[in-house]
Amino acid sequence: MRPLTEDETKAVFVKLSKFIGDSLTALLNRADQQYCLRLHRCRVYYAPEPTMKRAANVQRKQLLSFGTCLGKFTKSNKFHLQVTALDFLAPYAKHKIWLKPSAEQQFLYGHHVTKAGLGRITDATPQYAGLVVYSMSDTPLGFGVAAKSTLQSRKADPMALVCFHQADIGEYIRSEATLFG
Amino acid sequence: HAMSVLATSVPPTFDLGLLLINNPNPLDPASTRGPELEPYLAAVARENAQSLLSEIWQRLPAERVEDAVVAPLPPPSTPLPREKPPPKPKPPSRWEEFARLKSIRRNKKEQAVWDEATGEWRPRWGYGRADPSKEWLLEVPASADPNEDQFGRLKKEKKERVAKNELQRLKNISRNMRLGGTLPALSAGGGGATSSSKELKRALVVAKRSDASVGQFSAKVGGEKVGHLQGRRRHFLPNTGSLTAERGIQEQVLKELAARRTDPLNTERAVNRLQQQREQSGDAANAVNGRRRPQKKKTAGKVSTEGGKSRRQNARDSKSRKYKKAAASGRANQKMKSLMKSKTLGKRK
Numbered sequence: 001m002r003p004l005t006e007d008e009t010k011a012v013f014v015k016l017s018k019f020i021g022d023s024l025t026a027l028l029n030r031a032d033q034q035y036c037l038r039l040h041r042c043r044v045y046y047a048p049e050p051t052m053k054r055a056a057n058v059q060r061k062q063l064l065s066f067g068t069c070l071g072k073f074t075k076s077n078k079f080h081l082q083v084t085a086l087d088f089l090a091p092y093a094k095h096k097i098w099l100k101p102s103a104e105q106q107f108l109y110g111h112h113v114t115k116a117g118l119g120r121i122t123d124a125t126p127q128y129a130g131l132v133v134y135s136m137s138d139t140p141l142g143f144g145v146a147a148k149s150t151l152q153s154r155k156a157d158p159m160a161l162v163c164f165h166q167a168d169i170g171e172y173i174r175s176e177a178t179l180f181g
Numbered sequence: 182h183a184m185s186v187l188a189t190s191v192p193p194t195f196d197l198g199l200l201l202i203n204n205p206n207p208l209d210p211a212s213t214r215g216p217e218l219e220p221y222l223a224a225v226a227r228e229n230a231q232s233l234l235s236e237i238w239q240r241l242p243a244e245r246v247e248d249a250v251v252a253p254l255p256p257p258s259t260p261l262p263r264e265k266p267p268p269k270p271k272p273p274s275r276w277e278e279f280a281r282l283k284s285i286r287r288n289k290k291e292q293a294v295w296d297e298a299t300g301e302w303r304p305r306w307g308y309g310r311a312d313p314s315k316e317w318l319l320e321v322p323a324s325a326d327p328n329e330d331q332f333g334r335l336k337k338e339k340k341e342r343v344a345k346n347e348l349q350r351l352k353n354i355s356r357n358m359r360l361g362g363t364l365p366a367l368s369a370g371g372g373g374a375t376s377s378s379k380e381l382k383r384a385l386v387v388a389k390r391s392d393a394s395v396g397q398f399s400a401k402v403g404g405e406k407v408g409h410l411q412g413r414r415r416h417f418l419p420n421t422g423s424l425t426a427e428r429g430i431q432e433q434v435l436k437e438l439a440a441r442r443t444d445p446l447n448t449e450r451a452v453n454r455l456q457q458q459r460e461q462s463g464d465a466a467n468a469v470n471g472r473r474r475p476q477k478k479k480t481a482g483k484v485s486t487e488g489g490k491s492r493r494q495n496a497r498d499s500k501s502r503k504y505k506k507a508a509a510s511g512r513a514n515q516k517m518k519s520l521m522k523s524k525t526l527g528k529r530k
Contacts, residue, residue: 003418003427010434017438028431036424053421123457124450150453 001040001056001063011079012037012044012070016089019081019130019143023092043072044079046088065180082179083142083167086132090140093132095125097146097163104135107142108170113163115156125150131163142168193229195236198257202233272360274353314339 004012017024028035033048040063047055047067055066068088071081081089099107103117119136127149133141146153147161156162171179193204212221241252273281280286293302296311303311319331354365363375367384376384390396397416418426 002420004430005417006430006434009430010437013431013434013438022439025435028428028435034424036427038420049424056420124447124453126449 001038001052001060004037004039004044007077008039008044008073008079009037011073011077015071015079015081016085019089019094019132020092021094023094026092027088037070038067039073040066042074044070046070046085069180081143081167083169083171084179086140086143086167086169089143090132090134093143095122095129095131095146096134097121097125097131097144098134098136098138099141101136104141107133107165108168110165110168110170110174112147112161112165113144114158115153115160115162116158118153118162121146121150121153121162123150127152133163133168140169142166142170193232195233195240196257196259197237197240198255199259200233200237200254201259202229202236204229269362271362272357274356275349 013024016027020027027046033050035046035048036052038045038047038052040060043065045052045065045067046069051067055063068084069082070085070088071079073079097113098119098121099113100117100119103113106117107113113133121131125131125146127146129146129149130143131146132143135141142165144166145164147164148156153162190206193202193206195202208225209221212218237252241254243250243252245251290305292304292306294305294311295301296303298311303309314332314335319335321327321329321331325331358364366376367388385402389399392399418430
């Protein structure tokens with residue numbers, strides 16, 4: 001377990017700011033407790049400081065997880081966000097998309113979102129912006145990348161992709177083995 | 182035919198240090214014409230190369246190095262011209278001038294000095310020297326203020342001496358540059374006026390690791406990027422303890438990201454909002470035949486009640502909703518007008 005270097009911090013922040021923008025500071029400067037980011041076995045964990053200190057007492061090989069896992073660094077040092085970060089992305093999301101009930105299941109199985117399944121989308125979403133996906137009852141289902149901007153998606157035909165899938169809460173069941181390393 | 186010519190011609194001279202054979206004999210004019218040219222030239226070159234190699238193995242003593250037979254070459258005897266003009270002599274510094282005038286010569290000092298306090302020979306400089314700044318006891322001289330810190334005074338004086346020396350060194354360099362010289366080379370091997378940027382970078386890397394800890398604590402200079410796996414060990418911030426260094430890095434990265442943002446005003450959103458308001462006000466105008474409803478004052482701190490509402494409350498709510506909608510459209514109308522008047526957003530139609 002160690003703090004992130006400058007390059008690693010930049011990679012994580014760039015990824016997070018694609019979804020939450022300036023609210024990144026709200027994650028870092030919290031009023032209740034001091035939270036910190038730590039790297040453990042290529043995964044980035046976001047935890048309060050007392051929790052992190054306790055986790056530091058566990059042997060490196062035997063420590064599975066602590067706090068919230070935001071994502072992992074791949075072998076070529078690229079940062080991928082995981083669905084476990086959804087709790088922190090959903091409240092601060094800049095751009096959101098709501099799915100019709102018919103498209104929810106498709107998304108939760110890992111497929112992309114078509115125009116037919118699009119319920120609502122935030123205004124002025126640029127293309128390739130980070131999107132947090134909700135159901136019509138405002139439950140966060142996952143996140144992805146906008147395949148089309150808002151204006152483009154209005155004119156798109158029903159089978160065109162509107163949102164590329166990146167992570168969904170169905171992964172808790174599908175990728176149980178790989179989510180926590 | 183060329184072999185017979187060789188016997189009655191000028192013998193070639195050799196410069197074995199440069200692997201040079203100098204054959205002044207002219208080429209046979211008859212053979213340089215026509216189709217015989219190429220084979221003739223090849224033959225001449227082959228013979229000259231052969232005589233050079235035979236000269237090497239005849240003249241020089243052969244040695245055996247592991248599995249190879251080697252002949253070490255003598256130093257070259259042909260003087261080659263300089264590629265660049267010779268360097269100009271450096272103008273003497275102020276001290277050098279003064280020493281020349283007063284004929285002060287350097288006295289070579291011995292490295293070991295007898296130290297009375299410990300009763301042993303100590304080096305004059307470097308590790309194990311008798312450093313006055315490491316004295317455990319300092320006498321307060323009669324002329325000094327009794328409350329003055331003598332240790333602090335020594336430290337300060339040393340700092341001043343070092344700073345003065347540094348200033349004079351820089352003055353010398355600037356005088357040198359003014360009189361047409363170049364920057365002095367770095368002690369780490371690079372530097373000088375003719376160094377490429379690669380050499381300078383290399384010199385920086387070498388300088389940073391030239392200390393007792395092999396550069397473990399050398400700070401990053403400017404916007405320098407340390408290469409992957411450079412340096413003896415990767416250095417991470419401490420895991421627990423003060424989080425200020427970590428915070429500092431995070432603040433810096435956030436600043437960089439903020440600087441990268443291209444559209445701080447989000448003009449696209451503003452334009453969309455304006456369009457929406459125009460559409461809304463257009464609907465309201467259709468609904469109330471162009472009459473603007475009086476604006477209802479919005480009461481602050483209105484709390485919406487959840488759960489079951491009474492029928493009377495529902496009726497009240499629906500009425501207030503109707504008035505709110507009309508008021509909102511009226512407000513939207515005014516806002517749209519003000520937006521149209523403003524010069525930054527929207528086009529005048």
